[in-house]
Amino acid sequence: MVWRAPGSNTNCETILPQAAQDMSSFEAPILALEDRIEKLVAVPNPAPDVEAELRRLRVELSRLRREIFDHLDPWDVVKVARHPDRPQTLDYIELVFDEFVELHGDRSFGDDRAILTGFAKIDDRQVMFIGQNKGRTLKERNESFFGCPHPEGYRKALLRMKMAAKYQLPVVCFIDTMGAYPGIGAEERGQAFNIAFNLREMSRVATPIVCVVIGEGGSGGALGIGIGDRIAMLQHAYYSVISPEGCAGILWKHAKYADLAARALKFTSKDLLRLGVIDEIVPEPPGAAHRDHRQMAATLKACLNRNLRELAGVPRDQLLAQRYDKFRRIGVFEERPPNVVGQPPAVSDAGAAPRPAAG
Amino acid sequence: MSSVEKPEPGSWVVQNPRKRGVPEGLWLHCEGCKATVFRKAVEERTGVCPECDWHFYVSAQKRIQQLLDEDSFEEWFADISPLDPLGFADRKPYHERLVAEQAKTGLREACIVGRGYLRGRPLVCGVTDSAFIMGSMGSVVGEKLTRAIEQATQSRHPVVIVSGSGGGARMHEGILSLMQMGKVCAALARYHEAGGLFISVLTNPTMGGVAASFASLGDLVIAEPHALVGFAGPRVVQATVKADLPDGFQTSEFMLAHGFIDRITPRSELRTEIARIIDYCVK
Numbered sequence: 001m002v003w004r005a006p007g008s009n010t011n012c013e014t015i016l017p018q019a020a021q022d023m024s025s026f027e028a029p030i031l032a033l034e035d036r037i038e039k040l041v042a043v044p045n046p047a048p049d050v051e052a053e054l055r056r057l058r059v060e061l062s063r064l065r066r067e068i069f070d071h072l073d074p075w076d077v078v079k080v081a082r083h084p085d086r087p088q089t090l091d092y093i094e095l096v097f098d099e100f101v102e103l104h105g106d107r108s109f110g111d112d113r114a115i116l117t118g119f120a121k122i123d124d125r126q127v128m129f130i131g132q133n134k135g136r137t138l139k140e141r142n143e144s145f146f147g148c149p150h151p152e153g154y155r156k157a158l159l160r161m162k163m164a165a166k167y168q169l170p171v172v173c174f175i176d177t178m179g180a181y182p183g184i185g186a187e188e189r190g191q192a193f194n195i196a197f198n199l200r201e202m203s204r205v206a207t208p209i210v211c212v213v214i215g216e217g218g219s220g221g222a223l224g225i226g227i228g229d230r231i232a233m234l235q236h237a238y239y240s241v242i243s244p245e246g247c248a249g250i251l252w253k254h255a256k257y258a259d260l261a262a263r264a265l266k267f268t269s270k271d272l273l274r275l276g277v278i279d280e281i282v283p284e285p286p287g288a289a290h291r292d293h294r295q296m297a298a299t300l301k302a303c304l305n306r307n308l309r310e311l312a313g314v315p316r317d318q319l320l321a322q323r324y325d326k327f328r329r330i331g332v333f334e335e336r337p338p339n340v341v342g343q344p345p346a347v348s349d350a351g352a353a354p355r356p357a358a359g
Numbered sequence: 360m361s362s363v364e365k366p367e368p369g370s371w372v373v374q375n376p377r378k379r380g381v382p383e384g385l386w387l388h389c390e391g392c393k394a395t396v397f398r399k400a401v402e403e404r405t406g407v408c409p410e411c412d413w414h415f416y417v418s419a420q421k422r423i424q425q426l427l428d429e430d431s432f433e434e435w436f437a438d439i440s441p442l443d444p445l446g447f448a449d450r451k452p453y454h455e456r457l458v459a460e461q462a463k464t465g466l467r468e469a470c471i472v473g474r475g476y477l478r479g480r481p482l483v484c485g486v487t488d489s490a491f492i493m494g495s496m497g498s499v500v501g502e503k504l505t506r507a508i509e510q511a512t513q514s515r516h517p518v519v520i521v522s523g524s525g526g527g528a529r530m531h532e533g534i535l536s537l538m539q540m541g542k543v544c545a546a547l548a549r550y551h552e553a554g555g556l557f558i559s560v561l562t563n564p565t566m567g568g569v570a571a572s573f574a575s576l577g578d579l580v581i582a583e584p585h586a587l588v589g590f591a592g593p594r595v596v597q598a599t600v601k602a603d604l605p606d607g608f609q610t611s612e613f614m615l616a617h618g619f620i621d622r623i624t625p626r627s628e629l630r631t632e633i634a635r636i637i638d639y640c641v642k
Contacts, residue, residue: 181599183591183599184596184604186591187609188613190618192575192590195572196540199540199544200576226541241568242528251450251530252449264445266534267534272534277534330542331535332535333502334439336440
């Protein structure tokens, strides 16, 4: 969905700093406890009872982290996914891959900094890497439009995927965007047409594609590099048809109801696994990925290695057929005889698994 | 003098503050030229304003009547009906909204697919109706289009999809709607590889997830005049760039000038145009 009501203030510029402040609301007990531990650690020549207290507090801390982060409200998940310290594509390039040879540009218009592409090595495996990047410094963020790609970004990604297929390299896509950039230039250069073209072409790229939603999976902007053989999602990422602010702006008539929209949209990793949209959830370290980049990267690397290994031996025809079926079966509907238009449709349980399409 | 005096409370003026306008049904207000036009005159011209050629909305059923040979349309997959997979409720539960939309439009979902003939040429046809939850694509629209495209791949018929969607992917079915974009595009990829001809007709409005999937993938993309075509809605773009939008931003004419639409075709010539294209491409 694209239309947002007036008053929905969802510019990237306003959301990022806001997310950091918002985090503290549910992270506060964790931060307070950490503070206490830090103070105790700083005590010179601690008495035995202090050490015991320290042990107790550390146990308490891990319990608290688990408790809070296992039961995050969907709106809090969005805040975690947007946390400014959350590892981004560039961090993972550093921590997961042993080498990255960036390839710039789409050979047609420019070099979108919101999507980075290039050769990469994960252990001994050569891959084509494609990742959406938000940037950390203000300069980086401005260059990448806060991680919102333009049409040239999608063209660049597709160009590299086709090249990967030609040279038998598997493709790894990292998804992390609020959405494709809604600007004048983007529309003039055919945002919709380029995303659509990617969806069609990616379904036929004859090489394994592993996609991971590492932070925000923002609508068509995410899906534009999100057609693959395996779709994984970090535990506290979200992947949605529309941003919660945009949805609230349309259906609740104001963006301030984003928390309600977030709960309604069912976009957390658990929901998506249940709905059969993703294949696996990559667990995050205690207190979410931003608390421990290294551990997150190690888990992610293991996940990539496993998936790439599993897909490596699959014959190309079978791979494409499986990729087709993967998307083909998504959807929940029923088949009822005609002439009952206007009757209430049966309501399925919110928790029920989707029924595979009959066709 | 009495007519300008302030009326007593309870007098007829206050009691019945009826909007002064045109009676519903007989006249239409034209968005193009702002004139009030006779509904019958509009309908005689396939829903086009007699004053300024503004293209009014036409329902999916009407569109099929206009486009295909008389009584040649055979609807497919009419049994497929929507469910409420997320238990979605905004100010109104989704399942109630569906019932209301079905009653309002007489459609079961936002899309009709089937087979028909256009000037004697067989084709597979899909139409989305922008009145049904903004013509948005949920599981049913995705499934119907995918099945229709798969059928056309088998039977080697041309596919014509007339898109009208202000909504794009339907929010109420969440991520499942987004994935329908991938699903339909994958079916189109196979159809394309099999050599099938796909003519995409864009009508007012074609936006968001519909524009960013099947509607943009025609071998030929034809648009009706002055249709709103784009990815992000104009208000979102304006809120983002904080500047005035160019004249005619995101109209068919704008998209044609920027190279994304092959032809702009008035509704009255759509049949002729599609027949001609089929004759060029299908031997």
